[in-house]
Amino acid sequence: xxxxxxxxxxxxxxxxxxxxxxxxxxxxxxxxxxxxxxxxxxxxxxxxxxxxxxxxxxxxxxxxxxxxxxxxxxxxxxxxxxxxxxxxxxxxxxxxxxxxxxxxxxxxxxxxxxxxxxxxxxxxxxxxxxxxxxxxxxxxxxxxxxxxxxxxxxxxxxxxxxxxxxxxxxxxxxxxxxxxxxxxxx
Numbered sequence: 565x566x567x568x569x570x571x572x573x574x575x576x577x578x579x580x581x582x583x584x585x586x587x588x589x590x591x592x593x594x595x596x597x598x599x600x601x602x603x604x605x606x607x608x609x610x611x612x613x614x615x616x617x618x619x620x621x622x623x624x625x626x627x628x629x630x631x632x633x634x635x636x637x638x639x640x641x642x643x644x645x646x647x648x649x650x651x652x653x654x655x656x657x658x659x660x661x662x663x664x665x666x667x668x669x670x671x672x673x674x675x676x677x678x679x680x681x682x683x684x685x686x687x688x689x690x691x692x693x694x695x696x697x698x699x700x701x702x703x704x705x706x707x708x709x710x711x712x713x714x715x716x717x718x719x720x721x722x723x724x725x726x727x728x729x730x731x732x733x734x735x736x737x738x739x740x741x742x743x744x745x746x747x748x749x750x
Contacts (some may be wrong), residue, residue: 565646569638572698574722577617577628578638579698582649587620587656591700593716594618605655608644612637619699619717620655626698626717670705670712678743679706685740686713690733694719701733709745711737725749 568581592603595617600606605625606618614632618625627641648655671679683703694701699719705712713733715725722728726749734747 565649567642567645569642570698572626572718572722573724574628574698574718574720576630576721577626577698577718578634578641579718580625580627580641580645581623582625582645584623584649585655586623586625588622591622591716592618592620592656593700593720594620601657603656604653605645605648608648609641612640612644615641617717617720621695621698621700621717624695624698628718628721669703671707675706678741679703681741682706682711682737682744685736686733689736694728697722704750706744709743711744711747712750713747714750 566583568583570579570581572579592606594600594603594606597607597610600610600618603620606620609615609618609625609627614629614637615627616630617628625645629637686701686703690701697718699715699717699722701719702714702716703711704714713729715722715729719725719728729747729749737744737747
């Protein structure tokens with residue numbers, strides 16, 4: 565099994581591509597060993613000293629380090645991923661459900677059409693680029709012209725995430741939807 569690795573814009577996060585499906589339905593942003601109970605793979609990665617986050621995407625795993633050097637952490641993470649996939653165990657336990665972590669959303673009923681367009685733009689134009697960087701973006705709310713989004717995976721805490729939100733996503737949404745005034749991180 566050959567596992568590719570890619571750097572991300574976040575220097576504390578590496579993206580691992582096992583060449584196999586990881587999370588089939590939804591994404592999982594796990595920020596502690598307790599949260600990792602839904603995934604034997606995430607549990608194995610969290611058992612490595614220095615790991616502070618595991619993000620399971622459709623075909624990739626982003627790992628965030630709290631401390632330590634990638635030169636020392638990367639081989640251990642590669643080993644854990646390889647061992648997991650070669651074992652044939654599932655990435656997620658059955659009790660985890662099929663839809664990942666469902667976000668709670670807030671918006672007024674009269675804004676439902678605008679929110680649907682925001683989500684469509686995020687899904688079609690933003691999410692693929694964010695996934696390429698090892699993360700995800702989740703709609704959280706729309707209120708008084710402000711769109712609230714949550715960055716996940718490699719994008720969470722990334723130094724360039726503010727620029728992505730303000731220059732990229734805000735410009736896109738304002739261009740297509742004049743009722744959108746700004747974009748903020750939730």
